[in-house]
Amino acid sequence: MNLSVDPAAMVRSYADRVQRVTSPGGVSAWLFEDHTLPILSMGFGFRGGAARDPAGKAGTARMLADLLTEGASNLDGSAFRRALGDSAVQLSFSAQTESLRGSLRTLARNANQAFHLLGLSLRDPLLTQTDQDRIRDAACAQVRSAQAQTDHVAMTALFAQGFPDHPYGRPTGGDLTSLPAITRTDIVALKETLLTRDNLEIAVVGAVSADALGQLLDSAFVELPGGAMPPLPSCALAHVGERFVMSMPSPQTAIYFGRPGLPRADEDAMASVVVNHCLGGGAFSSRLFREVREARGLCYSVWSILRFNDGGTTFLGATATPNERAGEALGVIQGEVARLVQEGVGADELEAAKSYLTGSYGLNFDTSRSIANLLLGLKFDGRDPSWLDERNRRIAAVTEADAARAIERLFGDGALLVTAAGEPAGL
Amino acid sequence: MTQSLTRQTRPSPAQGEADPVAVATRRLENGMDIVVIPDRRSPIVTHMVWYRNGAAEDPMGQSGIAHFLEHLMFKGTERYPPRQFSDRLAAIGGQENAFTSHDFTAYFQRVPAPYLTMCMEYEADRMTNLVLSDAVVASERDVVLAERGMSCEADPAGLLEEAVQAAAFPAHPSGRPVIGWRHEIEALGRAEALAYYRRYYTPSNAILVVAGDADPEAVFDMAARIYGAKAAAVAAPLRGRVQDPPVRTHRAITLRDAQVQQPLLQRLHAVPSSRTGAPGEAEALEVLAFLLGGDETSLFHERLVRGLGCTSIHAVYWGTAYDQASFHIHGTPAAGIAPDVLDRAVDGALLAAQTDGFAAEDIARAKTQIVARALYARDSQVQLAEWYGMSLCCGLSIADLDAWQDTIEAVTPEALGHALRMLDRQTGVSGYLLEAA
Numbered sequence: 001m002n003l004s005v006d007p008a009a010m011v012r013s014y015a016d017r018v019q020r021v022t023s024p025g026g027v028s029a030w031l032f033e034d035h036t037l038p039i040l041s042m043g044f045g046f047r048g049g050a051a052r053d054p055a056g057k058a059g060t061a062r063m064l065a066d067l068l069t070e071g072a073s074n075l076d077g078s079a080f081r082r083a084l085g086d087s088a089v090q091l092s093f094s095a096q097t098e099s100l101r102g103s104l105r106t107l108a109r110n111a112n113q114a115f116h117l118l119g120l121s122l123r124d125p126l127l128t129q130t131d132q133d134r135i136r137d138a139a140c141a142q143v144r145s146a147q148a149q150t151d152h153v154a155m156t157a158l159f160a161q162g163f164p165d166h167p168y169g170r171p172t173g174g175d176l177t178s179l180p181a182i183t184r185t186d187i188v189a190l191k192e193t194l195l196t197r198d199n200l201e202i203a204v205v206g207a208v209s210a211d212a213l214g215q216l217l218d219s220a221f222v223e224l225p226g227g228a229m230p231p232l233p234s235c236a237l238a239h240v241g242e243r244f245v246m247s248m249p250s251p252q253t254a255i256y257f258g259r260p261g262l263p264r265a266d267e268d269a270m271a272s273v274v275v276n277h278c279l280g281g282g283a284f285s286s287r288l289f290r291e292v293r294e295a296r297g298l299c300y301s302v303w304s305i306l307r308f309n310d311g312g313t314t315f316l317g318a319t320a321t322p323n324e325r326a327g328e329a330l331g332v333i334q335g336e337v338a339r340l341v342q343e344g345v346g347a348d349e350l351e352a353a354k355s356y357l358t359g360s361y362g363l364n365f366d367t368s369r370s371i372a373n374l375l376l377g378l379k380f381d382g383r384d385p386s387w388l389d390e391r392n393r394r395i396a397a398v399t400e401a402d403a404a405r406a407i408e409r410l411f412g413d414g415a416l417l418v419t420a421a422g423e424p425a426g427l
Numbered sequence: 428m429t430q431s432l433t434r435q436t437r438p439s440p441a442q443g444e445a446d447p448v449a450v451a452t453r454r455l456e457n458g459m460d461i462v463v464i465p466d467r468r469s470p471i472v473t474h475m476v477w478y479r480n481g482a483a484e485d486p487m488g489q490s491g492i493a494h495f496l497e498h499l500m501f502k503g504t505e506r507y508p509p510r511q512f513s514d515r516l517a518a519i520g521g522q523e524n525a526f527t528s529h530d531f532t533a534y535f536q537r538v539p540a541p542y543l544t545m546c547m548e549y550e551a552d553r554m555t556n557l558v559l560s561d562a563v564v565a566s567e568r569d570v571v572l573a574e575r576g577m578s579c580e581a582d583p584a585g586l587l588e589e590a591v592q593a594a595a596f597p598a599h600p601s602g603r604p605v606i607g608w609r610h611e612i613e614a615l616g617r618a619e620a621l622a623y624y625r626r627y628y629t630p631s632n633a634i635l636v637v638a639g640d641a642d643p644e645a646v647f648d649m650a651a652r653i654y655g656a657k658a659a660a661v662a663a664p665l666r667g668r669v670q671d672p673p674v675r676t677h678r679a680i681t682l683r684d685a686q687v688q689q690p691l692l693q694r695l696h697a698v699p700s701s702r703t704g705a706p707g708e709a710e711a712l713e714v715l716a717f718l719l720g721g722d723e724t725s726l727f728h729e730r731l732v733r734g735l736g737c738t739s740i741h742a743v744y745w746g747t748a749y750d751q752a753s754f755h756i757h758g759t760p761a762a763g764i765a766p767d768v769l770d771r772a773v774d775g776a777l778l779a780a781q782t783d784g785f786a787a788e789d790i791a792r793a794k795t796q797i798v799a800r801a802l803y804a805r806d807s808q809v810q811l812a813e814w815y816g817m818s819l820c821c822g823l824s825i826a827d828l829d830a831w832q833d834t835i836e837a838v839t840p841e842a843l844g845h846a847l848r849m850l851d852r853q854t855g856v857s858g859y860l861l862e863a864a
Contacts, residue, residue, distance in 0.1 A: 138759070252573075365471065
């Protein structure tokens with residue numbers, strides 16, 4: 001075992017690699033320049049997203065995202081797609097809870113054409129009724145397929161029960177009631193409030209200089225209108241301590257569980273990340289993995305995460321287990337949460353978790369897309385590039401006292417909101 | 428610890444666009460092959476060991492043993508008691524996992540570059556020194572059964588896919604699921620696992636792939652010291668799989684299930700692979716899949732989505748296989764249209780392609796995108812490592828991979844016509860997923 005390498009020799013400043021670029025027209029972006037390969041990846045997004053769907057019309061942002069590559073200006077859907085393909089440009093959009101995100105990948109030599117086509121799709125998408133109807137049918141088909149899956153049903157139920165009066169409770173992709181209610185007027189209205197320069201964040205990685213990028217940014221984004229989304233109301237997961245079983249024919253039961261988490265800006269947020277890692281993070285090392293899977297063979301997959309949203313944070317976890325062992329699996333999960341609350345984490349476990357979280361951060365830097373996504377996430381979180389270095393310092397600084405306080409604040413009495421889908425025994 | 432299918436995206440030499448992938452190869456005296464793919468952009472390295480055996484080598488009656496053993500390989504050795512390596516890896520923020528297909532089993536770690544040695548020492552040790560107890564085997568068997576429940580049995584589309592695969596490969600072991608049939612998994616024990624392990628886990632059956640921040644000569648030296656110490660116990664096992672007879676009948680498989688709310692079409696043709704096909708055949712099938720259902724400009728998309736109102740349709744050719752490969756056509760019909768009606772519409776589109784051919788600009792666009800995807804894939808050291816590892820496990824050579832881009836660009840309309848005839852209805856299996864009557 002060779003562990004004699006000095007870890008300090010490994011540390012590189014990633015923050016120093018990030019350039020803040022402002023185009024001649026005033027569009028700003030972060031650039032991670034690398035000319036090893038003649039390609040360019042851009043992650044970008046508009047603050048807003050599915051949480052801004054009109055009431056009763058969940059799925060509007062998702063339909064808008066799907067329609068943005070279905071033709072623009074004088075190019076119908078087929079012609080627009082052929083133009084992308086002729087230049088090997090990969091362009092896609094997706095609606096997330098709090099943003100509408102886009103991903104662009106192009107050969108460096110085709111960057112002008114790539115940004116030109118992107119600009120058309122953002123400024124002047126066709127949004128035809130025919131395409132809308134087709135996209136809606138496809139969305140409904142996806143919902144119907146997903147409704148046959150216990151994992152999807154249990155997850156959807158967790159958000160619906162946990163956020164009954166907040167946009168977080170609605171499915172990003174819409175449902176069979178909301179999708180048919182969406183009109184072209186809804187989609188156009190959302191486009192006009194969402195696709196603005198004030199809502200825009202951009203991160204670029206690859207073979208482009210800051211000057212060249214400025215020109216490209218202007219060709220795609222400078223003509224977008226202004227206007228910023230107001231912040232979402234804050235909220236916390238409700239019905240903690242209750243269980244909801246969605247009965248459906250299946251040999252397996254999917255179980256989701258959750259509690260409110262600490263806000264992103266909370267001084268204990270990093271400690272809560274470390275504590276969650278001990279409970280259900282990572283791959284093969286967490287308490288849940290060891291107790292639910294390794295020691296008892298109750299499942300293939302079990303995990304927990306902290307979902308940091310602008311309106312609040314949610315602790316969220318899941319597993320899937322044979323129906324007849326569902327009660328046992330949930331009992332072990334609740335037992336592990338209770339044990340964490342009662343016993344806390346030991347010094348060794350805390351150090352191991354911190355060591356994993358700091359060491360694994362660098363693995364995000366292996367592909368252009370991964371780097372672009374990481375940078376874009378920081379921009380949406382309102383961070384500075386210095387966070388790329390600061391984040392590990394914050395994790396390393398978490399003490400046993402911090403962890404104990406985070407456990408108390410995150411898990412309190414250990415009660416969970418639980419949803420299950422399948423034909424579970426013992427729930 | 429997942430099963431996975433071979434993936435389509437491949438990194439390419441991308442001539443004219445970028446320098447060729449600088450791959451260095453070596454073979455140790457004990458027969459272990461080494462491939463090093465330097466990528467110095469970040470101080471990260473991917474370490475993989477591939478074994479030239481997968482689910483298609485599972486003995487009769489023991490389907491799932493390759494995948495089960497993949498799980499058991501994480502249970503420790505005398506030198507590395509259970510969890511010890513995983514804990515050390517976690518302490519440096521490294522990642523590890525493994526996957527099994529019909530043609531290979533692979534183990535990998537992603538770590539900061541200085542820890543390559545640590546990964547090699549562990550992987551070399553568990554190549555021959557695995558320690559298994561009956562209790563550990565029994566508990567992990569439950570995990571695999573839960574995995575099968577989650578990935579297949581709880582999902583009607585997964586059950587149909589399994590049945591379609593079984594029909595498309597009636598005698599060849601690719602007809603059995605990688606994870607195994609439930610009743611056979613239930614009978615797998617310690618003795619079966621160890622017998623399989625001793626037969627296949629040898630240096631001469633293994634390929635080391637290192638991608639990322641590493642110097643080839645240093646990797647060769649390190650591997651010679653660590654893996655080279657393994658005795659060349661036996662020659663690599665021969666891969667003599669039972670082959671299927673020629674197919675002359677269409678087969679339709681129907682699954683009606685109360686859980687289903689959205690009908691689906693899953694069509695599968697067994698076709699030549701990169702290894703079994705005549706020169707250029709696999710590449711023609713790859714271009715054909717793109718032209719038929721690779722993106723939103725494809726023939727199926729124009730005719731069946733924009734035209735018929737079908738909600739989605741894709742054609743995928745997985746050409747990296749040791750024996751015959753799979754050509755999939757998956758579609759979601761519009762509301763009120765049955766999957767068999769969509770299936771007939773697919774045949775109509777195939778006939779039109781056969782009669783009219785493809786436009787020259789469509790062929791050129793497909794080739795441009797296939798080649799560019801391969802260049803984009805070079806952005807990922809993991810994808811590079813996977814592509815080289817799986818290709819070598821499926822009997823291809825580095826020279827085959829080097830020639831790939833030229834062969835794609837040389838695909839002719841005649842070769843596409845020849846490939847189209849392999850999708851004749853009479854040679855395929857059509858799976859229909861239906862709502863309960």
